[in-house]
Amino acid sequence: MSNEINAGSMADIAFLLLIFFLVTTTMDVDTGIIRQLPPIPPPDMPPPPDVNKRNVFVVLVNANDQLLVEDQLSDISVLRTQAKEFIKGYPDQPDNISFPAFENEEIPFFGTRPVSKQIISLQNDNGTSYNMYIQVQNELAAAYNELRDELAKEKFGKSYDELANSKTEADKAAAIKKIYPARISEAEPKETGQGQKSTTP
Amino acid sequence: MSKFRKEGKKAAPGISTASLPDIVFMLLFFFMVTTVMREVSLKVKISPPKATEITKLQRKSLVAYIYIGSPTKQFIRQLGSEPRIQLDDAFARVDQIPEWVAKVKSETAEVEIPLLTYSLKVDKNTKMGIVTQVKQELRKAEALKINYSTLKGSEFKRK
Numbered sequence: 001m002s003n004e005i006n007a008g009s010m011a012d013i014a015f016l017l018l019i020f021f022l023v024t025t026t027m028d029v030d031t032g033i034i035r036q037l038p039p040i041p042p043p044d045m046p047p048p049p050d051v052n053k054r055n056v057f058v059v060l061v062n063a064n065d066q067l068l069v070e071d072q073l074s075d076i077s078v079l080r081t082q083a084k085e086f087i088k089g090y091p092d093q094p095d096n097i098s099f100p101a102f103e104n105e106e107i108p109f110f111g112t113r114p115v116s117k118q119i120i121s122l123q124n125d126n127g128t129s130y131n132m133y134i135q136v137q138n139e140l141a142a143a144y145n146e147l148r149d150e151l152a153k154e155k156f157g158k159s160y161d162e163l164a165n166s167k168t169e170a171d172k173a174a175a176i177k178k179i180y181p182a183r184i185s186e187a188e189p190k191e192t193g194q195g196q197k198s199t200t201p
Numbered sequence: 202m203s204k205f206r207k208e209g210k211k212a213a214p215g216i217s218t219a220s221l222p223d224i225v226f227m228l229l230f231f232f233m234v235t236t237v238m239r240e241v242s243l244k245v246k247i248s249p250p251k252a253t254e255i256t257k258l259q260r261k262s263l264v265a266y267i268y269i270g271s272p273t274k275q276f277i278r279q280l281g282s283e284p285r286i287q288l289d290d291a292f293a294r295v296d297q298i299p300e301w302v303a304k305v306k307s308e309t310a311e312v313e314i315p316l317l318t319y320s321l322k323v324d325k326n327t328k329m330g331i332v333t334q335v336k337q338e339l340r341k342a343e344a345l346k347i348n349y350s351t352l353k354g355s356e357f358k359r360k
Contacts, residue, residue, distance in 0.1 A: 014225035021232035126330035
């Protein structure tokens, strides 16, 4: 006959607590696309100088979630390729006006190098679905990321993320970022198409 | 006469379950430590869109959430199915955002205000109109670092 305390029910109690925490746990990590909004310009600020039209890659999204890229009907599945081609441009063809102009800049690790003056202008309608908007943002971000990655692999033999996350080589990532700076400008939305007027709740 | 007696059939000893509580407690502590209690109860339905170029939000204490989506079933009768904004625990109008931003900023240490991220949790079927209005209000309130909350994945097939 043993005189131990019966610990059999201890497990039951612990299980009960365990199930309570299992149910209440939310393990979601919030992920998303981080963007910086432009500050509202002060009223006395002069209007920004006009940008040369050839430097701007215009992406329009209408209320039916259709894409118009550089005045041509396009599709979300090819947007990334189009954006990449535009951002990269052709430094050896300065007269090709469908691609951005270049300017020689001094970049660490790369020396003097032509840097494209590209800007991506994104304009959406009030009736565009949020899903479509995120897809377009995502494709444009992907275009920049892929170009940076390609350049990082070619020059340093490492991916851009690897460079950016390492403590010693972050300056290399910064140099690549200087060559392909992400310039996505969002125009104030226009009320076009069958865009439903959004109601203020 | 044998020195050793043949022992009779003995009942097999039961498996000791004494260590079971220890194992369960271990699991229990794991879940207790990793648990984050839900801070708000959602009053709007949100199924976030998917994207691939995403980053994780690091400091959870420095993230403020704005929810936009159709009201849930219990509110749909009073409010209809038009997308609504939820700030903290209540529905809000667009013009209440600057006030809310000021409140969020006042609850944060001064040095950390520039690090505040405003995470927009928006249902993917929402129209951009309301989102643009919210963004304009955020700009006016100088809340410029925003995050479009998305899941990892792809919404369409790449050609």
